[in-house]
Amino acid sequence: xxxxxxxxxxxxxxxxxxxxxxxxxxxxxxxxxxxxxxxxxxxxxxxxxxxxxxxxxxxxxxxxxxxxxxxxxxxxxxxxxxxxxxxxxxxxxxxxxxxxxxxxxxxxxxxxxxxxxxxxxxxxxxxxxxxxxxxxxxxxxxxxxxxxxxxxxxxxxxxxxxxxxxxxxxxxxxxxxxxxxxxxxxxxxxxxxxxxxxxxxxxxxxxxxxxxxxxxxxxxxxxxxxxxxxxxxxxxxxxxxxxxxxxxxxxxxxxxxxxxxxxxxxxxxxxxxxxxxxxxxxxxxxxxxxxxxxxxxxxxxxxxxxxxxxxxxxxxxxxx
Amino acid sequence: xxxxxxxxxxxxxxxxxxxxxxxxxxxxxxxxxxxxxxxxxxxxxxxxxxxxxxxxxxxxxxxxxxxxxxxxxxxxxxxxxxxxxxxxxxxxxxxxxxxxxxxxxxxxxxxxxxxxxxxxxxxxxxxxxxxxxxxxxxxxxxxxxxxxxxxxxxxxxxxxxxxxxxxxxxxxxxxxxxxxxxxxxxxxxxxxxxxxxxxxxxxxxxxxxxxxxxxxxxxxxxxxxxxxxxxxxxxxxxxxxxxxxxxxxxxxxxxxxxxxxxxxxxxxxxxxxxxxxxxxxxxxxxxxxxxxxxxxxxxxxxx
Numbered sequence: 001x002x003x004x005x006x007x008x009x010x011x012x013x014x015x016x017x018x019x020x021x022x023x024x025x026x027x028x029x030x031x032x033x034x035x036x037x038x039x040x041x042x043x044x045x046x047x048x049x050x051x052x053x054x055x056x057x058x059x060x061x062x063x064x065x066x067x068x069x070x071x072x073x074x075x076x077x078x079x080x081x082x083x084x085x086x087x088x089x090x091x092x093x094x095x096x097x098x099x100x101x102x103x104x105x106x107x108x109x110x111x112x113x114x115x116x117x118x119x120x121x122x123x124x125x126x127x128x129x130x131x132x133x134x135x136x137x138x139x140x141x142x143x144x145x146x147x148x149x150x151x152x153x154x155x156x157x158x159x160x161x162x163x164x165x166x167x168x169x170x171x172x173x174x175x176x177x178x179x180x181x182x183x184x185x186x187x188x189x190x191x192x193x194x195x196x197x198x199x200x201x202x203x204x205x206x207x208x209x210x211x212x213x214x215x216x217x218x219x220x221x222x223x224x225x226x227x228x229x230x231x232x233x234x235x236x237x238x239x240x241x242x243x244x245x246x247x248x249x250x251x252x253x254x255x256x257x258x259x260x261x262x263x264x265x266x267x268x269x270x271x272x273x274x275x276x277x278x279x280x281x282x283x284x285x286x287x288x289x290x291x292x293x294x295x296x297x298x299x300x301x302x303x304x305x306x307x308x309x310x311x312x313x314x315x316x317x318x319x320x
Numbered sequence: 321x322x323x324x325x326x327x328x329x330x331x332x333x334x335x336x337x338x339x340x341x342x343x344x345x346x347x348x349x350x351x352x353x354x355x356x357x358x359x360x361x362x363x364x365x366x367x368x369x370x371x372x373x374x375x376x377x378x379x380x381x382x383x384x385x386x387x388x389x390x391x392x393x394x395x396x397x398x399x400x401x402x403x404x405x406x407x408x409x410x411x412x413x414x415x416x417x418x419x420x421x422x423x424x425x426x427x428x429x430x431x432x433x434x435x436x437x438x439x440x441x442x443x444x445x446x447x448x449x450x451x452x453x454x455x456x457x458x459x460x461x462x463x464x465x466x467x468x469x470x471x472x473x474x475x476x477x478x479x480x481x482x483x484x485x486x487x488x489x490x491x492x493x494x495x496x497x498x499x500x501x502x503x504x505x506x507x508x509x510x511x512x513x514x515x516x517x518x519x520x521x522x523x524x525x526x527x528x529x530x531x532x533x534x535x536x537x538x539x540x541x542x543x544x545x546x547x548x549x550x551x552x553x554x555x556x557x558x559x560x561x562x563x564x565x566x567x568x569x570x571x572x573x574x575x576x577x578x579x580x581x582x583x584x585x586x587x588x589x590x591x592x593x594x595x596x597x598x599x600x601x602x603x604x605x606x607x608x609x610x611x612x613x614x615x616x617x618x619x620x621x622x623x
Contacts, residue, residue, distance in 0.1 A: 085463055276452075
């Protein structure tokens with residue numbers, strides 16, 4: 001029984017891969033455990049087989065992404081379409097960055113660099129705006145002394161039930177009426193006061209002991225000071241979470257810019273890439289390169305902060 | 321002597337309440353302008369023949385004509401049917417695979433982080449890029465999927481996956497599931513962490529094998545997680561738009577038309593804002609019904 005228990009418990013409580021493997025093999029300094037090692041061997045073999053199968057499955061799953069990267073390095077668009085159906089699609093005998101130069105260079109047929117910049121501006125503005133607006137709101141609704149606090153909070157949460165898609169066409173009509181359509185600002189403003197992020201910050205702020213705020217108050221710190229000197233610095237994880245979630249959402253925004261943006265000056269990457277499909281003869285070489293350019297920032301951030309990405313997604317569900 | 325500190329205090333609290341309101345106002349203005357106003361506006365708009373841009377036809381109140389027209393429009397019902405079918409197909413595919421992946425990754429000891437990072441990679445891929453990649457996989461006749469089937473099945477006739485009205489919606493289901501299952505997987509992983517280890521140990525002592533432990537310990541322990549996952553996936557399915565808009569434009573023959581795409585075509589392509597506001601209201605009611613159903617289900621299970 002003890003053997004079974006160790007074998008089971010081992011992988012669950014581990015944090016690092018190596019430690020997990022060590023626990024399964026029972027490789028410990030304890031001589032008795034060492035003696036028992038051979039009995040654990042089949043269990044270990046199953047573990048390795050499982051890992052191998054999972055790895056194989058994971059590779060199959062990310063195969064489409066490999067296709068994206070390999071094709072973007074092929075110079076000739078007829079070569080891309082010709083090789084799409086075979087294993088050649090995944091191999092690049094002579095990689096070239098011509099596609100990238102073609103779409104990002106000064107003589108680009110479509111100003112992809114501009115679209116990329118537009119996406120960056122909209123994302124940065126939306127994220128900063130969201131952070132400022134929702135932390136302030138959450139804090140005021142938690143620590144403020146005005147009346148109707150509860151009702152306002154409930155009202156904000158209730159708005160969460162309205163799907164953005166269900167108000168987008170009336171909102172488009174409104175934006176045209178107030179002459180805000182076809183600007184950066186209209187791509188950012190509607191998403192800044194998001195009920196879900198206000199609620200998320202509210203939950204995080206609640207966990208800060210009231211005594212901290214009270215002692216700051218006795219020291220003479222004002223309402224605003226306690227906010228930006230105590231509450232904001234103490235909630236960096238929440239800030240990171242909202243930055244990741246809202247950043248991804250903004251980067252992927254498609255329907256709203258499709259409706260509200262007309263000129264190339266403010267057009268984001270998503271709409272620009274989708275417009276490649278509107279011609280019957282698709283320039284796959286440029287399309288793949290543009291897609292990689294759009295994918296790259298998220299991919300780099302994801303590989304660098306993988307843990308935070310996954311934790312953010314999880315907390316958005318658990319807290320929300 | 322006594323008056324001074326009191327005065328100071330009241331001036332101080334005046335500043336405080338000024339700050340409180342100042343911090344609250346931006347969100348209230350934004351929500352009022354960009355959520356409440358369009359939402360309320362859609363009600364009167366839905367009773368008019370309002371166009372997106374000024375047109376020679378005068379705007380007038382036309383009563384329930386928009387609603388009557390929508391409800392008798394075959395395309396609208398097909399969009400509802402498609403969204404319903406899409407939901408039915410994507411729930412088992414996406415959530416099932418997410419649960420499976422989470423279950424095997426949860427107790428994984430070797431290369432845990434690498435595997436999890438790989439499994440999660442599709443979720444961080446923007447949907448627009450997902451459509452680019454899958455457009456080539458589904459490509460007719462030389463795409464990867466067609467040539468795969470040609471190697472496996474002799475004399476396989478190539479299929480225009482996205483151009484055939486019998487396969488287009490299913491093709492959209494698979495690419496959507498591929499992109500989004502990572503989200504459900506992460507939620508399931510969190511749910512699995514909440515199941516106490518003692519339950520597994522007790523089951524093991526009782527002699528329950530892997531499958532039995534899954535049925536009697538894991539699955540009941542994930543009941544609330546599953547309800548949450550199913551609801552959120554259903555709501556996401558009701559909002560289906562990007563993939564369909566880029567790859568099929570709702571075609572062929574309306575077989576991939578969706579609610580949001582219907583609204584988009586009426587309001588943006590057709591410029592009929594009144595008409596699309598009416599369909600927005602119907603969409604809201606549908607989403608509301610799903611959320612309500614989830615609440616009732618959760619409540620009943622608690623009782």
